[in-house]
Amino acid sequence: MSAARRSAVRGAAPFVIGVGVLWLALVVLLPLGMVFAEAFRRGLEGFLQAFDEPDAWAAVRLTLLVAAISVPLNALFGLAAAWCISRYEFRGKALLTTLIDLPFSISPVISGLVWVLLFGTAGWFAPLLDALGVRVIFTVTGLVLATILVTLPFVARELIPLMQQQGADEELAALTLGAGPWAIFSKVTLPNVRWALLYGVLLCNARAMGEFGAVSVVSGHIRGLTNTLPLHVEILYNEYDFVGAFATATVLAGLALVTLLIKSLLEWRFADELAATRRH
């Protein structure tokens, strides 16, 4: 590197770093700090008061329940999709990949709306649901459907590029040595993709627990019954219980920070075992 270039780069460095970091602080750090500042506006007591309410705990339980159903299903889907797309050559693969990515480019509100169009009071399947005596919209089922649609691509998108890059050599070797399908999957494929799988599950879970738009459309906001944590924040805020809203929001902000921490650790420690785009 020449001396002239080094000095030119040195000259620009403080400016570029300064502008970038200031921008990030203004756009991202300030709102994060605001959540905690507002939550403790009336001290620790005001903060804790928000959790002294059965509805808040019902919301926590419901959020955990919805994530506990949708995340494993999408993880299973991600594994199946990655195996199918990375291990075989067939026509229509590009279309399949596009369809898997599609939920990312759909508005969360639309991801909720489509379920109302199918299962709402004037939905396509309303007569069928009436005959069966089942309800979907304004129930936990609706919340799960909306959450699955919104978070569908997360695991698949981490696994597909990684498994494509790893290739099938190890699985073919196992097959030659007489391993059955289950042995190939559990002893060869799964260990090779475990960190990427965890990475995908982590992102999927963060979105599932924090999703607002899609679940807001199908939930009906019934306190204690179909109110997830993000919806509980909205209700408290609209009732002008700002400290309560922000106190509840700190739980979700904490979840986001823990997610980012684990994500960074995975990128740092297991970079070689993640999809190439995650290595930086």
Next chain:
Amino acid sequence: MTRRWRWKEPSVLPGFGLTFGFVVFYLSLFVLIPLAALILRPWELGLGGFWDAVTTPRALAALRLSFYAAGVAALINAVMGLVLAWALVRYEFPGKRIIDALVDLPFALPTAVAGIALTAIYAPNGPIGAWFDEIGVRIAYTPTGVLLALIFVGLPFVVRSVQPVLEDVDREIEEAAETLGASAFQRARLVILPAILPALISGVGLAFARAVGEYGSVIFIAGNMPLKSEIAPLLIVIQLEQFNYAGAAAIGLAMLGLSFMVLLALNGLQAILSRRGQA
């Protein structure tokens, strides 16, 4: 001898039928059937009814605000995202790892949390909103508030698209350009920009698509005044609350169609640029 047309290349690995069947079933259940409802239901109104539903002054104003604010936010994120990516790839500075991790916060922070936090900051009694209030400028409860929320949600996309490409830009070419007497500006414009432009465009497209449909972080700060600061996703929710399913689906379909057209145009631009880059 010509090869026989095959739908699938033969493979000795087991599990194609099972995984392919499951993937198609799962996608049909959770993506295709729901989207079919979105695409078919607006036409219950007839072509005229569909047109009327999406061209009411209120619907037009909402669509215009959503697309306009998403476009401006994506452009601002393109510039600032480039600066951030540049700082993270080209320089070493204390706290870089934390800064890098924080770029993803808008992905990880639930949108409702971001929404109430932004409102608290930019409301007339908030820390920044108060300054602007003194000089008579309102941010929260106006389209400016919508723009700020969309800048927040779109921030990671450009950084994360450009970062890996910028890391791969061949420094030897840059140094060769420098040896041949290119100035810093010429190197940036002639060597680096062509290399990262496709990634930049795809990042802008992602940020735009996300911003058009964004709901949670916007509705708190927007004020939601019909014709003024009401976004299209909110109008869908309002139509649904009035049990106007076809009207809600019509606005949803219009939103999806318009944003796919923008993404298609960006894809085309990207294809032209990368072809030129290879030539």
